[in-house]
């Protein structure tokens with residue numbers, strides 16, 4: 001156990017962007033995800049009452065939650081992690097997030113990975129306790145999730161993910177490339193969007209299953225194109241994946257417009273990233289992210305660049 005303020009263990013978790021295959025991944029199709037250098041860092045001190053304070057990238061306190069089984073999601077998530085890890089002492093956890101909250105960039109999983117790692121280090125709990133605790137936190141925010149956010153938060157880098165127990169994670173080596181993330185409306189609840197897709201699959205057994213099969217093909221082709229740095233193909237496949245997500249019912253007019261505008265100002269392709277229903281789109285902009293952001297701003301969009309590799 002550590003003491004003092006200078007040697008507190010810090011935990012880190014990565015944010016993420018799903019590049020291909022969201023939603024289909026819930027139903028067994030592989031997906032491709034990029035863990036980001038942006039994410040969350042957590043530190044722990046022994047003090048009562050047990051709490052979690054979220055601080056944004058500029059050092060401002062966003063909120064403080066107190067561990068509780070019947071409170072707000074953040075309170076329940078903190079309780080779930082502490083319970084899963086078997087921590088019985090009072091702890092105050094500070095989490096600094098440099099990934100935006102609630103836009104489909106995996107802030108909740110990054111937070112859980114950072115908090116869990118800091119607690120595991122503080123109480124010498126052993127690495128094997130980490131996954132279950134992150135998963136318990138993610139269950140509070142996302143219900144029954146595929147586990148892709150959690151894998152990205154803990155692993156980082158670009159990899160192919162296939163749901164399972166344990167999930168199959170295949171790291172990919174891709175040339176570094178710039179994406180633009182465009183904010184296109186308030187995000188919907190991931191669990192609502194996942195339920196909507198499950199309902200469509202139940203109603204449209206054959207046709208909606210064909211959409212999943214098409215996404216599987218897109219992901220396979222995208223995997224090769226990404227590793228080859230064939231950006232024209234990656235862009236085309238992003239457009240196709242967006243169309244298929246629209247066919248699953250998770251796009252909105254604003255998300256569609258953001259994709260169209262990004263391509264109109266020079267992106268090679270664009271798609272929803274994450275659950276849809278609002279949130280963000282990603283656009284592929286090798287070497288021209290700043291220019292595309294400026295052109296999108298002129299059309300009224302808030303956007304920023306991210307480098308993945």
Ligand code: PMV
Pocket residue numbers: 018021022023024025026103104105106142144145146147148149190194273274275
């Ligand atoms: O809400 P997000 O961006 O974390 O999206 C989660 C990805 C889904 O495929 C929609 C759900 C899941 O559990 O994989």
